[in-house]
Amino acid sequence: MNPVYYLYLAALLFTIGAAGVLIRRNAIVVFMCIELMLNACNLAFVTFSRLHGNLDGQIIAFFTMVVAAAEVVVGLAIIVTIFRTRHTASVDDASLMKL
Amino acid sequence: MISLAAAASTGEAVQFWLLGIVAVVGALGTILMKRAVHSALSLAGTMIVLAVFYLANGAYFLGVVQIVVYTGAIMMLFLFVVMLVGVTAADSLKETLKGQRWLAAGLGLGFGILLIAGIGNASLKEFNGLGEANAGGNVQGLAALIFTKYVFAFEVTGALLITAAVGAMVLTHRERTERARTQREQSEARVREGKQVPPLPAPGVYARHNAVDIPGLLPDGTPSELTVNPTLRARGQIRDVSRESLAELKALERRSEDWLGRGSGEQPEAPPSGGASPKEHKEGAKK
Numbered sequence: 585m586n587p588v589y590y591l592y593l594a595a596l597l598f599t600i601g602a603a604g605v606l607i608r609r610n611a612i613v614v615f616m617c618i619e620l621m622l623n624a625c626n627l628a629f630v631t632f633s634r635l636h637g638n639l640d641g642q643i644i645a646f647f648t649m650v651v652a653a654a655e656v657v658v659g660l661a662i663i664v665t666i667f668r669t670r671h672t673a674s675v676d677d678a679s680l681m682k683l
Numbered sequence: 684m685i686s687l688a689a690a691a692s693t694g695e696a697v698q699f700w701l702l703g704i705v706a707v708v709g710a711l712g713t714i715l716m717k718r719a720v721h722s723a724l725s726l727a728g729t730m731i732v733l734a735v736f737y738l739a740n741g742a743y744f745l746g747v748v749q750i751v752v753y754t755g756a757i758m759m760l761f762l763f764v765v766m767l768v769g770v771t772a773a774d775s776l777k778e779t780l781k782g783q784r785w786l787a788a789g790l791g792l793g794f795g796i797l798l799i800a801g802i803g804n805a806s807l808k809e810f811n812g813l814g815e816a817n818a819g820g821n822v823q824g825l826a827a828l829i830f831t832k833y834v835f836a837f838e839v840t841g842a843l844l845i846t847a848a849v850g851a852m853v854l855t856h857r858e859r860t861e862r863a864r865t866q867r868e869q870s871e872a873r874v875r876e877g878k879q880v881p882p883l884p885a886p887g888v889y890a891r892h893n894a895v896d897i898p899g900l901l902p903d904g905t906p907s908e909l910t911v912n913p914t915l916r917a918r919g920q921i922r923d924v925s926r927e928s929l930a931e932l933k934a935l936e937r938r939s940e941d942w943l944g945r946g947s948g949e950q951p952e953a954p955p956s957g958g959a960s961p962k963e964h965k966e967g968a969k970k
Binding site for chain 1: 713742807810825
């Protein structure tokens with residue numbers, strides 16, 4: 585099997601995630617779409633690692649996972665805080681800084 | 684497993700096509716499902732499939748970490764927040780910007796075409812394979828790299844994790860600024876308000892249904908929404924059994940009377956709107 589199929593799958597998943605970020609307005613779902621994009625990148629990294637025969641790609645994917653975990657923790661805390669003060673999780677309603 | 688060398692087997696191709704479809708369906712489910720819980724579960728499915736792909740690509744450590752960290756920790760954190768937030772936070776369907784959804788879908792499609800065309804132009808023939816790099820074990824190989832070449836990034840990651848943990852605690856922790864109201868003050872406020880002085884009535888219908896999602900009946904037989912938990916009310920998950928069960932009971936009585944032969948010589952089934960007429964017929968037959 586050609587390695588390019590894994591890259592096609594990663595590109596497809598990344599595209600679906602990006603479209604989801606643009607389409608959905610529930611902040612939690614937008615966050616899930618960002619996670620999907622990060623996962624697609626990880627798949628590409630792992631494929632490249634096997635393609636080139638060294639482990640550097642896997643190391644980068646590992647660091648991506650760590651950063652994603654930290655990002656999810658802070659992001660969900662922000663969503664919970666916004667929900668507490670404004671009683672909504674829609675990204676349209678967080679418009680305090682709009683002129 | 685070390686035979687994951689240059690050429691990928693047909694077995695791997697079969698696995699790729701089967702699980703790849705599952706992954707794409709899960710990703711589409713994530714962005715198309717209306718409820719956030721369903722989106723989260725679809726995304727968890729996609730992540731498990733990706734873990735299998737990592738394992739197939741010789742990234743044994745990452746495959747296990749993907750399952751433990753992503754589907755185990757991150758997705759459960761998502762579900763936890765959906766539980767905290769999601770009940771009343773339905774995604775509104777009205778568009779703030781006109782045509783934004785179609786524009787976004789079009790942009791996504793264009794982006795995908797661009798990306799896939801770019802990959803299609805690359806000349807990738809075969810995997811070099813990880814047989815050599817994984818020779819001393821995948822975990823050992825990764826550890827050797829992390830603690831030599833990438834040790835600075837590793838240290839910075841530690842700082843990032845500590846910052847994230849502290850940040851999450853600062854953001855979600857709430858200091859109580861005013862004194863908690865005592866029970867006496869609460870009851871005084873309730874009496875002064877005068878809306879609902881005694882405790883709320885209990886849900887359920889006596890001796891038939893006592894589930895919490897079934898409203899209790901008022902003296903005139905109408906269901907009282909006040910008896911059901913406000914969360915269930917917000918979700919629209921109130922089960923109103925009174926009307927249909929009354930109709931069922933009526934139909935059962937009629938059928939049993941038919942069976943006993945008391946209702947001979949009348950129409951077999953009457954429409955539910957004319958529920959009173961068969962009884963009159965029966966009474967006429969008895970006389």
